[in-house]
Amino acid sequence: MLIAWLVFASSAVAQEPSRSDDMPWVAVSKDKKGFVLEPSRRPFIPWGFNYDHDTDGRLIEDYWDERWPTVEAHFGQMKRLGANSVRIHLQLGKFMDGPDKPNEKTLDRLTRLIALAGKERLYLNLTGLGCYHKADVPPWYDRLTEKDRWDAQAHFWQAIAGRCAKSPAIFCYNLMNEPVVPGGKRKSGDWLGQPFGGKHFVQFITLDQQDRPRPDIARQWVHHLTTAIRAKDKRHLITVGLVDWSLDRPGLTSGFVPARITADLDFISVHLYPKTGKLKEALDTLEGFAVGKPIVIEETFPLACTPRELDEFIAASKQHAAGWFGFYWGKTPDELRRSRTIPDALMLGWLELFVKKAKAIGNSVHE
Structure with a gap:
């Protein structure tokens, strides 16, 4: 299996045109198991980073103007x-x-970021609707009803898609990071999940389940936002970033059951952080997301395992996964080697693994 995968991956190293405006477009492969570059139809394996904040924890909109x-x-x-x-x-x-x-000013900065991605020949996964810093969430947004909030989210995505529709440097639109449909009713304005490291990565798409099945609410929300995007952009891929507890199993669930919410999505994105001694459990969870569309492990990191174990997990996950994203926050391996902190040691282990795996996968779009 590994040899076959390496042969497959090596074909992704094909030389493509070097001008950024001639970057190949990314599409889903005909067998719906992975991705290809158009017009060549050569395989494309997303291998990248979550660039979600800098070394000081600031989000990109907080520093992309002055820095x-x-x-x-x-x-x-x-x-x-x-x-x-x-x-x-x-x-x-x-x-x-x-x-x-x-x-419009922020949209202009996004347009500049897209140009930078094209220059570096990096494909962008644009994940939207973030409310990571609670203090930055507009009061008007939290006061909206469910319907009005969904409509505001649709306006957000139409604005983004309107700026991105013509750029091949966009890999996909990710509707939201880790959305959840609550069971029952939440208090007014309580749209965010518990913080992790000072950031609210989980967000609720309704405050009142009423008598509706949770997956139905999730499916309707996905349809509402994908319809808004398709009014501006009929080509770029659309996904949503799912927590690993989205499967229809006993215990805590997000309401976003993969088999029931993917009709309007081009591929599945799942966030998986394998734990030491429980790699098979993580792989079994991954298999649960295999519902006939490509799967991207959109977040992974040796947070609860060693880099070696993560290496094993990535290798074994190729049976179902077609792409992987880890993390990068602005410190190079050389800078990390000079540090003596545990977080920097974790990041160094990850980046060394990333570089090793990148050589096997091949950087799909060359200068």
């Missing part, structure tokens, strides 16, 4: 490490001044 050269440097570093894709997390409060009023 644009830093963003440029980080994109160059990610490219040299072997990435062909970068996941960017866009915050709704920075892009919307009102329920139906996009912020």
Whole structure:
């Protein structure tokens, strides 16, 4: 299996045109198990980073104006490490001044970021509707009803898609990071999950389940937002970033059951962090997301396992997964080697693994 995969991956190293405006477009393969570059139809394996904040924990919209050269440097570093894709997390409060009023200045900066991605020949996974810093969430947004909030989210995505539709440097639109349909009723304005490291990565798409099946709510929400995007962009791929507890199993669930919410999605994105001694459990979970569309492990990291175990997990996950994203926050391996902190040691172990795996996968779009 591994030999066959390496043969497959080597074909992704094909020389493509070097001009950014001639980057191949990414599409789903005919067998719906992976991705290809168009028009060549050569295989494309997303191998990249979540660039979700800098070393100080700041989100990209908080520093891309005054520290644009830093963003440029980080994109160059990610490219040299072997990435062909970068996941960017866009915050709704920075892009919307009102329920139906996009912020044109922020959209202009996004347009510049897309140009940078094209220059570096990196494909962007644009994950939207972020509310990671609770203090930055507009009060008007939290006061909206479910219907009005969904409509505001649709306006957000139409503004983004309107700027991105013509760029081949976009890999996909990710509707939201880790959305959840609650069971029962939440208090008014309580749209965010518990923070992790000071950031709210989980978000609820309704505050009141009423008598509706949770997967039905999730499916309707996905349909509402994909319809809004398709009004502006009929080509780029659409996904949503699912927590690993989305499967229809006993215990905690998100309501986003893969088999029931993917009709309007082009591929599945799942966030999996394998644990020491429980690699098979993580692989079994991954298999549960195999519902006839490509799967991308959109977040993974040696958070609860060793880099060696993560290496084993990635190798074994190829049976179902067609792409992988880890993390990069702006410190190069050389900088990390000079550090003596545990977090930097974890990141160094991950980046060394990333570079090794990148050489096997092949950087799909060359200069």
